[in-house]
Amino acid sequence: MTDRLFELADRVAYHLGTLKILAERGVIRPMRPDRALAFARTLARWGPSPGAASIALAARFPDEPQIIDEIGTLTFSEVNRRTNALADALKARGLGPGSQVAIMCRNHRGFMETVFAASKLGADSLFLNTMFAGPQLADVIKRESPDAVVYDEEFAELVRPAARRRKRFVAWHDSLKAPDPTLEELIAEGDQRNPDPPGRTPKVTILTSGTTGTPKGARRPTPDSIDPAVSFLSKIPLKARQRTHIASPLFHSWGLAHFQIGLLIGSTYVLRRRFDPEDCLATVAQHRCYSLAAVPVMLKRILELPVEVRRRYDVSCLKVVAVSGSALPGDLAIRWMDEFGDNLYNLYGSTEVAWATIATPEELRAAPGTAGTPPRGTVVKLFDEEGRPVPPGRTGRIFVGNPMLFEGYTDGNSKQVIDGLMATGDVGRFDSAGRLFVEGRDDEMIVSGGENVFPQEVEDCLARHPAVREAACIGVDDEEWGQRLVAFVALEAGAQVQADELKKWVRENLARYKVPREIYVLDELPRNATGKILKRVLRERYERELQPRSIAAASQVS
Template sequence: MTTTCQAPKGGVAPVSKRVMNLSHFMRKAARRHRDQIGLVWGEKTWTWAELDRRIDAMAAALAARGVTKGDRVLVQSKNCNQLFESMFVCFRLGAVWVPTNFRQTPGEVAYLGHASGASVMICHSDFPDHVAAVREVAPDLREVISIGASSFGTDYDTLVADYAGQAILPASVDYDDPCWFFFTSGTTGRPKAAVLTHGQMAFVVTNHLCDLMPGTTHQDASLVVAPLSHGAGIHQLTQVAAGAKTVLLTSDRFDIEEAWALVARWRVTNMFTVPTIVKMLTEHPSVDQHDHSSLRYIIYAGAPMYREDQKHALRKLGKVLVQYFGLGEVTGNITVLPPALHDLADGPGVKVGTCGFERTGMQVQIQDEQGREVGPGETGEICVCGPAVFAGYYNNPEANQKSFRDGWFRTGDLGHVDEDGFLFITGRASDMYISGGSNVYPRETEEKVLQHPAVAEIAILGVPDKTWGEVGVAVCVLKAGATLSEQELLSWLENKVARYKLPKRVFIWDELPKSGYGKITKKAVRAELETRGCLPLDQPSKISA
């Protein structure tokens, strides 16, 4: 996948686009902050120098087993120090890090192993079935390493001990050399491997420090509340670049009480998460029982944050919220809404509902179906270009053809920009439905429903209807102790949105299905509606379950 630049006019020969190997971030932290803590997990801590030595040793162990530049290393693990290290081990060798969401099934992980062409697998000892599944379908797999004692592979820490003291020179890499296969969530089909490169990621890290958390240094600390396999991993790579320590929760279970206790103990200054987790953190009683005055940035992404949830978080924490919009393919690097623009009050000049303005070095354009730019206020597909855009999908020319047009990456999200260049997301193109000939974007109605004092969470999706073509179906979760009927909510909503935007049915559930990263996904909600017998609508329905 390495490319060379084209010769400009004047006859200058193409040159290699040599860039820094991303593992140098760790090396630099170890040199500058040698004896300072770089990683915390429970009662265990590692200094930057210790981490760098462990990474060298593991890289030497993999090199001895034939791992070279370009090899793909599949990693199935809960958050732990070995998972954290494995990213830099792969980078140092010039290999490609292929992390999974540890909550995926053996079959799902087997698909990732096959699709990536993995030759090595690092797997936590809790997942022997995943190893067996990968071995069945990944013909290039030649080595399995176990995090913890197991029957399926050599122990990771044993290898670190065996190869201790062996230094590894980072592999030489060019701008477009792949470093990470970032698998999409697969909400519209099979997950695809977005190829992230050393040069691209160096820009992303710089941009994160510039736009999301300016002023971050080795004196800061970051709490991890999501799997390091995806967005949280990019966030932690940024922390290493700044020399800021990373703090892991003690287990894979999200413990809100522990999270706030760790914020207080380690004087945590930033964390990355999704809106539903921010909501959980700020609605839990422990938010008032621990000192969180050290927090400067709570960065949320993955979905827009509902306005009512945003207001509650601002009341609890002050102006520390940072929103960014970005897909894995653009490495979270499209827009930013900094703390100063998160206002508690709705009033003149307040941009309610925006996900911010373009990130430094990136350009956003709203395009119609023909790829023409539309004017301010007009809805179209959000397209983006700039150095944060990925190199393309691995071994998937059809997906690449669909995702790029005239050099623009097509996000598949719909939205508009205002006269000031602020972006407003209407929703996924796939979320929109057409009822009676009118386009309906569920996001608008969802925002209205969340203003009802009894409603905690909401998801609205379009379903087939014999009369109108499609109609909306809403699934709500109520606040603790609240009661609400379908008819009461529809009556309350009637004068707040146009009639064609009203959901035809409302279902009240105890909880909404969420992805492994804490996001509500319409695909999972639809599947659950079908499982519960709520769809199709022309059969007897269950109002609640």
């Protein structure tokens, strides 16, 4: 009996905590009775989905802006009517519950409207990376087999041959005559009335980053409660009915996260098709954005602007800068906060686990380089290779439990699970304060002369050198040491530095066995659309062009 009472008390406390967070973020607030009734009725009939959110938000905030892009502004009611019409037109072309619609679009209304329309049909969405090359795109479409592809005209030469046997529709186009029917044409012919619920909860498939190989499709569940959003909001203080500039690609899990959170808190989405550092500041200043969703390399590019350019724009409105998608170097975090204030939040997660930890400005100041601590409702543990728990201060494999773990890859495989916790594929350690530090991919660790070396630590060290703009390291086979570390650096504009100086720098800051045997200077490091460095591309180039022919040559640098 006592245990049941404690369990009941815990549940009550948990729900009270949820209400407190939602009230603090402005989600719970007074509403006209008729709008409150329409809002509740929609959610009850439809369940949680983007389509349901579109209808409910249109009832709650009909005349307020929902999407601001390079074309103009759309209100919540306009978006709802347009996506009702789009869903109706797609239905007339044979799409419906269980269909899959692939989306290869940049950040603009067409992307979001396609997701809303597909959801209203009960159709699933597949997000395609806008940086795909032709063969990569063809492989993904063949494997995932979507029924239709919605794409921007600029990708026509890639999409049309890869999807020649599938329905195709153009979202954004600049020419007078698009190569396939356009979304605007479909919207013009469809019925704008709210459809009936499809009787099926749609799913979203996003693709892994492909930094180490071919991108894999990862099925993401549709949240069956608001708990995932509340976990997010418990550490990142987004507010209801504020404007958020989503600079991170919408096809990436980080862009998707802000899209989904915005449906709970009624965000106004400010979108630009391409990221430009000065334009990003100008957009935030012009639209008085409360938050910015970005990846770390975007912050780096902004800080590389001349100081007079950075100070040209009043971005004091920016209260939350939320980054994810790749490692956030501690130096970059401090530089950003020193310039723009303590508004930086860093989420560590992956396509498979969604989120693991979030670092607040206070944590980033106290422990630069930290990935933070788990938010509400999230468990993070470290295990060794045998599945045994790892104590604080020791490196282990990172495992996560939360309500949004993915449902598996579309090829039927999944990630390792221990005690209900899923592997992220990374290794890290907790400090004495419970803050997580991610040390790199578990498959990137190299063993050189019997010593374990994680590339990220060396990369961060090299990047702190005044002449180095960015760095990446890989492990390669070595006849004498088993493996050796190879580094690639891109220098600051006008900077010059010798390899021996960089080696000396690493030697002075890290253990001697962590000094790269080779260092190569490149004009820039290859990255994907979310800013992750493509180490497979560096490895291919090394094996093709740079690999020394002897151990003696391995100490040479070009």
